[in-house]
Amino acid sequence: MLYTNPPKNSKALEEMVKLYHTHELSPNQCSSLLVQSIDAPLPLVWSLVRKFEKPQCYKNFIGNCKLLSGEGGVGSIRELNLVSGFPGKKSIERLDFLDDDMHVCVFSVVDADHSFLNFKSTTTLHEDKDQEKEKEVDGVRNYTINKTIAIESYVVDIPENSCKADTCEVTDNILRWNLRSLAWVAENVDTPQVSSLDLNKKEIAC
Numbered sequence: 296m297l298y299t300n301p302p303k304n305s306k307a308l309e310e311m312v313k314l315y316h317t318h319e320l321s322p323n324q325c326s327s328l329l330v331q332s333i334d335a336p337l338p339l340v341w342s343l344v345r346k347f348e349k350p351q352c353y354k355n356f357i358g359n360c361k362l363l364s365g366e367g368g369v370g371s372i373r374e375l376n377l378v379s380g381f382p383g384k385k386s387i388e389r390l391d392f393l394d395d396d397m398h399v400c401v402f403s404v405v406d407a408d409h410s411f412l413n414f415k416s417t418t419t420l421h422e423d424k425d426q427e428k429e430k431e432v433d434g435v436r437n438y439t440i441n442k443t444i445a446i447e448s449y450v451v452d453i454p455e456n457s458c459k460a461d462t463c464e465v466t467d468n469i470l471r472w473n474l475r476s477l478a479w480v481a482e483n484v485d486t487p488q489v490s491s492l493d494l495n496k497k498e499i500a501c
Contacts, residue, residue, distance in 0.1 A: 308330065308444065311444075311446055312446065312448075315417055315419050315446075315448075316446060318450045324451065324452055325450075325459045326451075326463075327466065327470075328446065328447070328448040329467065329474055330444065331446075331474035331477065332423060332443075333444070333477065333478040334481075334482050335441070335443060335481035336441055336442075337420055337421070337443045339443075340420055340481045341398050343477060344398075344418055345393060346367070347368075347390045348360065348362050348367040348373060350373075350375070352480065353476045353479075354473050354476065355378070355472070355476055356377055356378050356380075356381045356472075357377060357378065358377060358378045359375075359376050360373050361373065369392060369393050370389070371389070372389050372390075374386075375387075381409070382410060383408045383409025383410070383411075384408055385407060385408055386406075386409060386411075387405050388402050389405050398421065399418070399419050400417075400418045401415070402415070403416070410454045412452040412454070413452045414449060415451070416449045417448050418445065419445075419446045419447075420443055420446075421444050423442035445477060447473075447474060449470065
């Protein structure tokens with residue numbers, strides 16, 4: 296398990312891992328898991344993660360995205376044009392599962408010209424309750440949670456010309472970059488470099 300800014304509430308993390316990030320692997324597959332602590336509220340972070348039709352909001356290796364079918368809900372298929380430097384030019388992906396209550400998003404690669412065959416990603420978010428802040432308004436104590444834990448795990452085939460260690464290393468690096476980018480965008484949403492936050496809709500306008 297790889298951690299980027301390890302969370303303090305490891306017990307809650309372990310529960311999330313058991314529920315959504317325990318995968319069965321075939322002999323030619325590998326898997327890993329990364330964790331990112333984000334200094335932003337969960338509704339804001341989720342508004343970025345759930346936008347299947349606009350992954351370029353925080354995934355920098357994506358040049359553009361278009362939906363081939365569906366409207367962004369479960370079963371939708373998107374085509375990504377990847378930026379120069381990524382090991383491939385296009386990736387076609389399907390949204391397999393989306394839960395707005397539990398904050399779970401699962402997608403898989405169905406066709407591509409890169410080497411990440413049968414890639415399947417599961418991302419979950421939950422509030423970092425160790426980061427509660429107490430406020431007293433008109434004599435009433437309220438608690439606000441301003442941090443989010445993002446967990447992403449994956450399963451992917453090991454290419455014939457590679458090995459488990461190399462495949463996981465390359466995939467981990469890409470996902471780690473995505474998670475750090477997600478954190479940066481969410482944490483800087485009110486700066487000129489990032490699109491503005493609609494507080495009523497709790498969404499990012501990308």
